[in-house]
Amino acid sequence: MITRFAPSPTGPLHLGHAYAALVAWERTGSGTFLLRIEDIDRARARPEWEAQIGEDLRWLGLHWPEPVMRQSDRMDAYRAALDRLWEMGLLYRCTCRRRDIEAALSAPQEGVPLHGPDGLIYPGTCRETGRPAPGEPRPADAVLRLDMARAVALTGPVRFVETGAGPEGETGEITLTPGAITAATGDVILARRDMGTSYHLSVVVDDAAQGITEVTRGRDLFGATQIHVVLQKLLSLPVPQYHHHRLIRDQNGKRLAKRDDARALSLYRAEGVSPDEVRGMIGL
16 A cells, blocks of 8 residues: 655644544555655745654654655646646636635525535636637646536546545445536636646646555545546546545644644654654544
């Protein structure tokens, strides 16, 4: 088995990151555990945070092959994937701002979900006006969305194996119909103007490049998996199995975030807490 832990160097690792990394490590067994640095957000990524990620993980007893993969080094791979989707007629430009989307969704249809994996489900405002003319080259600096209805018309139902559990206990072989995917996700962004790519596109391309056989991550990302499997099928990439795990929460039941500095691993290290004690804190 090949697993990975893929943090963003935008702040300190906390107890939730420790749990995610250790779950991936332990599920690897005699296989390979990889570290990947997801630093496409160049405005927030910092080399000092990346260095501390390595220190914290080694302190926990983890190790991995060097050099690590960094998303900032892989823009050519993301551009190639976008070019392929553009040539398939599946991408379109979007000029909407967040408040435009909020205004369009101010009177939602009864029974239609308002929120999806990326927050508000995009209502398709630019779907027709942003569609490229035949033969038009892909713009290099634009927000590009995936026309999900067209995409799932090509892929049909998507399937993946869940070895953990989703928010509603979903496990085993998961099958999602084209209509269910379109309703739950909308037209997600695959390229941002300030990044040239997006989380959804990059993670799919990178998992395939690293030969990941099981993706381990928090249960909050279960809804994004259908997007990723659609992209894997469109780009003719292998579909790994997925293992979504519980989240580490604070005393109020809130998921830990990087702003929760009081639970940063570096502080526990400085206070003399042992890796075994950290494991006890997170129930391992």
